[in-house]
Amino acid sequence: xxxxxxxxxxxxxLGAAAVFVIGLYTVVNHTNFIKRIIGINxxxxxxxxxxxxxxxVVGGQPPIIDVNNPDVLFINPLPSTLILTGIVVVxxxxxxxxxxxxRIYETYGTIDQEEIAKIQKRETDHD
Amino acid sequence: MIEQLPIINLLLLLTMALVxxxxxxxxxxxxxxxGFIVLVVVLISSILILNHVHVNGSFVYRFGNYSNVFGIExxxxxxxxxxxxxxxxxxxxxxxxxxxxxxxxxAEKEYGRYYILLFILLFALLGIVYTNDLFNxxxxxxxxxxxxxxxxSIKRKKENYTSAFRYVMLNELGSLSxxxxxxxxxxxxxxxxxxLVSQSLQGVWQLYQANIITAIGFMxxxxxxxxxxxxxxxxxxxxxxxxPSSSSAILSAIVIKAYVLLLVKVMFRVFGFDILDSxxxxxxxxxxxxxxxIMGSVFAIAQKDIKRMLGYSSxxxxxxxxxxxxxxxxxxxxxxxxxIVSHGMMKAALFLSVGIIIFHKKVRKVEDFIGLAYQMPFxxxxxxxxxxxxxxxxxxxxxxxKLNLGLAIMDSGQWFFIAILILSGLLNAIYYLPxxxxxxxxxxxxxxxxxxxxxxxxxMVVSCFFLGFAILAVGLFPNALLGLIEAAVQSFQ
Numbered sequence: 001x002x003x004x005x006x007x008x009x010x011x012x013x014l015g016a017a018a019v020f021v022i023g024l025y026t027v028v029n030h031t032n033f034i035k036r037i038i039g040i041n042x043x044x045x046x047x048x049x050x051x052x053x054x055x056x057v058v059g060g061q062p063p064i065i066d067v068n069n070p071d072v073l074f075i076n077p078l079p080s081t082l083i084l085t086g087i088v089v090v091x092x093x094x095x096x097x098x099x100x101x102x103r104i105y106e107t108y109g110t111i112d113q114e115e116i117a118k119i120q121k122r123e124t125d126h127d
Numbered sequence: 128m129i130e131q132l133p134i135i136n137l138l139l140l141l142t143m144a145l146v147x148x149x150x151x152x153x154x155x156x157x158x159x160x161x162g163f164i165v166l167v168v169v170l171i172s173s174i175l176i177l178n179h180v181h182v183n184g185s186f187v188y189r190f191g192n193y194s195n196v197f198g199i200e201x202x203x204x205x206x207x208x209x210x211x212x213x214x215x216x217x218x219x220x221x222x223x224x225x226x227x228x229x230x231x232x233x234a235e236k237e238y239g240r241y242y243i244l245l246f247i248l249l250f251a252l253l254g255i256v257y258t259n260d261l262f263n264x265x266x267x268x269x270x271x272x273x274x275x276x277x278x279x280s281i282k283r284k285k286e287n288y289t290s291a292f293r294y295v296m297l298n299e300l301g302s303l304s305x306x307x308x309x310x311x312x313x314x315x316x317x318x319x320x321x322x323l324v325s326q327s328l329q330g331v332w333q334l335y336q337a338n339i340i341t342a343i344g345f346m347x348x349x350x351x352x353x354x355x356x357x358x359x360x361x362x363x364x365x366x367x368x369x370x371p372s373s374s375s376a377i378l379s380a381i382v383i384k385a386y387v388l389l390l391v392k393v394m395f396r397v398f399g400f401d402i403l404d405s406x407x408x409x410x411x412x413x414x415x416x417x418x419x420x421i422m423g424s425v426f427a428i429a430q431k432d433i434k435r436m437l438g439y440s441s442x443x444x445x446x447x448x449x450x451x452x453x454x455x456x457x458x459x460x461x462x463x464x465x466x467i468v469s470h471g472m473m474k475a476a477l478f479l480s481v482g483i484i485i486f487h488k489k490v491r492k493v494e495d496f497i498g499l500a501y502q503m504p505f506x507x508x509x510x511x512x513x514x515x516x517x518x519x520x521x522x523x524x525x526x527x528x529k530l531n532l533g534l535a536i537m538d539s540g541q542w543f544f545i546a547i548l549i550l551s552g553l554l555n556a557i558y559y560l561p562x563x564x565x566x567x568x569x570x571x572x573x574x575x576x577x578x579x580x581x582x583x584x585x586x587m588v589v590s591c592f593f594l595g596f597a598i599l600a601v602g603l604f605p606n607a608l609l610g611l612i613e614a615a616v617q618s619f620q
Contacts (some may be wrong), residue, residue, distance in 0.1 A: 020307065027300060033292065038301045049307050054314045078197065079313070082262050086306065089269040094272055097295050100280060104288045116289060 012053035020046030031113035033101045039092060044090040047082045055079035129179040132172045133201050133257055134186055136211070137250055139165055144246035147239050155238045159226045162242055166219055173212040180208045181614065187259065193260075195320045202321075205614040210256050210388055210467075214381055217471050218249060220590035221380075224479050226375035227486075227584030241281055241371075248274040248377070252385050261309045261397070262319040264389060265302060268353070272298040275382055279370040290365035297352050297362045304349030311342035312397070315416055321396050332402050339398075340406050347412075348391050354386035355442055356449055357419030362432075364438035372482025375434060379441045380475040384467050389450050391460070393618045400455060413453035416566035417547045419446025424554035433481055433491055436558060437474065440517065443551060444470045450544065451532055457616050458535035462610045465531050469516065469524035476513035476594035481504045483591060487583050493562060500566040507566050509595035514559035516598050519552045524601035527609075577619060 007014060023046055026039030060075035101111055108116050143165045150157045185204030188197065206586075222245070251271035253407060258264050272295065280291035301606075313319060313333045316327040332339055352359040363383075367375045394403060394412075423443025430436040444466070451463030483506045484499065486492050500507040516525030529552065536544045603607055 014205070020303075024300070027296060036296055040303070043300075043303045047303055047310060050307065050310045051313070054310060056151060076317075079464065085262075085266060089266060091296065092273060093269065093299055096276065097292065097299075100276075100288055100292045100295065103280070107285045107288060120286065120289070 013050065016046050016050035016053055019049060032058045033104065033113065037097050041090065041094060048086055051079040051083050129175060130186055130188060132176050133203050135171050136172055137253055139169055140246050140250040140253065144250065147243045151239055151249045158239055158242055162246065163222065166192055166215065166222060170215045170219065173215050176203060176207040177212050180205050185618065194320065195323060199263045200259045200320065201257040203257065204618040206618045209611050209615045211253050213468055213471065214252055217381060217475060218377065220593050221373055221376045221475055221479065223586050223590040227587035238565045244274050244278045244281065248278065252381060255385050255389055259321050260319050261312065261321060261324065265306050265309060268302050268305065270383065272302060274379060278374045279366055282371055284369065287369045290369045294362045294366040299409045299416055301349040301352035304345045308342040308346035308349065311338050314338060315576045321392065325397050325399060328402065329399065331358050340401060343398060343406065343408060350386050350390045350393065354383050354390060355445055357415055357422055357442060357446060360442040363442060364435045367438040367441065368432060368434035372478055372485060376475045376478035379438065379478060380471040383441065383445060384471055387445065387467060391452060394452065409453050409455045413450055413544065416446045416450030416453055417544055419443060419449065420547055420551040421554065424551055428554065428558045431493055433493055436493065437477055437481065441474060447532060451535060454535050454539045456535060458538050458620065460616045461612055462528060462531035462535045464615055465609065466528040468608065469528045472594055473513040473516045473525060476509055476591060476598060479591045479594065480510040483583055495579050496562050497565045506591065511563045511592045512595045512598055513561060518559055521601060524598050527602055528606040
């Protein structure tokens with residue numbers, strides 16, 4: 001019972017950590033390059049959700065200052081601003097790695113790690 | 128005025144990267160000349176900063192003068208001032224080299240792009256060393272990740288794309304793990320500024336042990352992937368061997384060092400000795416370092432491609448630094464810092480001399496080095512100095528760093544690691560000495576023709592020679608450098 005309460009109380013953190021781990025599994029376990037990039041994005045989302053969850057204040061309002069009513073409890077806006085930067089960074093990494101995948105597809109004709117490894121092995125044997 | 132110099136350094140490098148496309152129509156010499164002037168200006172200002180720090184003590188630069196609870200701040204103390212100077216001073220010879228052999232395998236009209244990436248890379252390197260904010264460090268790490276990967280994939284060859292892709296994936300795993308660690312620390316403390324985080328941690332760390340151990344794990348593994356610490360090194364040999372020679376020198380000599388420096392910051396400035404010791408992290412780190420020292424060399428022995436061998440040798444050498452840090456003493460840190468500097472010089476010299484050989488002879492297999500000293504004596508002399516330095520022969524800087532590491536190990540009383548140190552030195556000798564012996568003592572039948580010696584651009588040979596000279600100079604007179612390193616170590620206590 002105690003554990004159940006603990007889980008419910010921290011469900012936001014646990015959810016974020018679960019998303020992170022799912023992303024990690026996708027990156028490590030798939031040989032398809034596009035799926036790996038998707039995995040990186042899922043991992044990133046996990047970290048970002050975790051940051052946002054930290055910023056939450058129970059009963060807090062969105063941090064928009066109302067002049068008439070200044071004594072409102074706000075949630076912490078700092079993690080959200082940090083995460084805006086983080087999202088931009090992950091987008092640029094995604095764009096770069098997708099452009100690499102295009103190049104890889106043009107040169108090898110496949111985007112599967114195992115098939116590329118076979119092709120590379122054949123080429124080194126040929127030398 | 129001096130207080131403004133760090134940000135001016137960063138802005139100069141960034142602006143240089145942004146103006147390069149404007150010179151697209153001019154010859155590449157315009158770009159390289161202006162870039163060289165920028166690097167020299169940054170070098171001079173780094174010297175001024177270091178001098179200022181030693182006279183007046185450390186100072187902080189706050190962006191927009193926001194308080195450090197919200198804002199970003201740069202901390203300039205004897206540690207960051209010294210290592211930025213080291214980075215810039217080491218980049219200049221590599222830069223001069225790259226003007227001769229801009230990048231093998233890159234079309235001539237694309238040389239400009241290489242320099243754009245190089246200057247953004249330098250901007251990120253300086254940023255990582257200067258910054259005093261954990262999240263800001265993450266942003267600089269990502270800039271560094273994109274530029275290092277692009278500088279590998281700039282060469283339009285098949286294997287460059289796959290090694291760059293593997294590098295970018297592992298880099299991203301590392302960055303996101305690091306960010307997860309930062310998030311866990313933010314959860315406890317509510318700050319991202321390193322000083323504030325460390326202050327709040329010292330008071331409350333017993334209450335949040337689960338958070339802290341997870342944060343340490345994520346951050347050390349994340350940085351470890353990027354610094355190629357032993358079990359996480361798999362991307363390094365491919366990435367460093369396929370990159371253009373001048374980029375390999377920068378990647379191997381400087382970029383992985385920036386992450387080691389970040390590891391130093393995280394271990395000693397964020398967490399501190401008490402926290403790490405209570406989770407017995409030092410023991411784990413020393414074992415990782417020692418395993419890396421042995422395994423990196425063992426892998427290197429098996430390599431046939433000279434640049435892959437140098438890559439695996441870097442893995443072994445990072446092990447030395449990690450071992451020094453894991454000893455958790457001032458002496459160990461001093462040894463690690465000295466090895467960062469001396470390995471930077473030696474590995475840059477090795478990659479540049481190998482680069483000259485590849486440029487001139489178009490060979491990169493170890494067995495092709497037989498009799499090479501008869502054709503390229505200057506290059507092979509520099510190669511031999513640097514290789515002997517990595518083995519740890521006296522009068523090279525490598526000897527001084529191994530001596531310091533040995534002293535630090537004896538001071539800590541963990542005698543077992545002395546054996547590892549000696550064994551690792553012997554393994555280094557196993558793969559470097561045959562190359563030197565083959566090159567100098569086994570003559571090919573053809574007689575050397577003096578007229579055809581080393582037909583390579585003079586700047587390439589000069590920069591290579593300068594590095595070889597620096598290795599010997601530091602090995603003979605290490606005291607000036609040790610003084611600066613001592614001051615850098617003091618800033619952590």
